[in-house]
Amino acid sequence: MSAKPPALEITDLVKRYPNGMEALKSVSLEIAEGEFFGLLGPNGAGKSTMIHCTTGLARPTSGSVKIFGHDAVNHYREAREAVALAPQEINLDMFLTLEETLDLHGGYFGMSKADRKERTAELLDAFSLTSKRDERTRTLSGGMKRRLTLARALMHRPRLLILDEPTAGVDIELRLELWQYIEKINREGTTVMLTTHYLEEAERMCDRIAFINHGEIAAHGTIEELSARYGVNSLEDAYLELVGRQELSRSHVTAEPV
Ligand code: ADP
Ligand code: MG
Secondary structure: OOOOOOOEEEEEEEEEOOOOOEEEEEEEEEEOOOOEEEEEOOOOOOHHHHHHHHOOOOOOOEEEEEEOOEEOOOOHHHHHHHEEEEOOOOOOOOOOEHHHHHHHHHHHOOOOHHHHHHHHHHHHHHOOOHHHOOOEHHHOOHHHHHHHHHHHHHOOOOOEEEEEOOOOOOOHHHHHHHHHHHHHHHHOOOEEEEEOOOHHHHHHHOOEEEEEEOOEEEEEEOHHHHHHHHOOOOHHHHHHHHOOOHHHOOOOOOOOOO
16 A cells, blocks of 8 residues: 555645636645644735635635545545634634534534534633633634634544634734644644744744745745745745845844944
8 A cells, every 4th residue: 555645735736716816826735644834925825725725615726635645626525524624714603602613513524412512512621612602603702703713623623724824813812822722733643734924823833834925836845944945044034035025134134333
């Protein structure tokens, strides 16, 4: 038998929207099982499109996406079971309670009632939402909605967790809590792919990073590799090279006046 398949294998992926916008030009990317991977790039680069092609929310124009060896289009069910998405746009059903939100999602994935109950309690606790369990989701603050979205993604114990700007609008302590939990499940074996605009988060957590711009992967590797590739000393400076804004670099310290 062949070696273990990668958690995510994207090959020559092209996505053209019906309006003609070519959001992904020919993207190839591989993420090994167990990695913590960062996908960084400016707004409009194609990050969400790539994620949507991976999670079945958008149909690739051409090319392939495989999740643990399962084709995301032709073997949708197997692929979809292995992956979870905490989307950039929060899409909770406002009329469900928190508990119902998680229970319903577990139901979609065929979890038993007992398992759903246990997992719901565990996740509500992990994200400090237990006291709100019977409230409707519309009553939650933005940060709580964000955490519930993540709890929902984790409900069926995915092997690959994709986080699309998970900390946008989340306050500091909740952000730390969220990362603590994600780092824990990553240590326990869950592969993580993250997009964020907070470079320090990517720097702290990601084993490897890909830079995407204008629908193309411009570079990928460890932070050291990316820095070397752009001839700079930090992820931030490498990013500024990517987007052509070197003049913003904080390392351009002018000489002290004598
Ligand atoms: P990112 O997540 O990196 O900000 P997106 O993947 O959301 O980027 O968008 C990539 C490009 O595709 C942008 O130019 C965006 O305007 C365009 N785009 C995204 N979704 C659609 C859509 N449904 N129809 C047409 N164009 C889209
Ligand atoms: Mg996006």
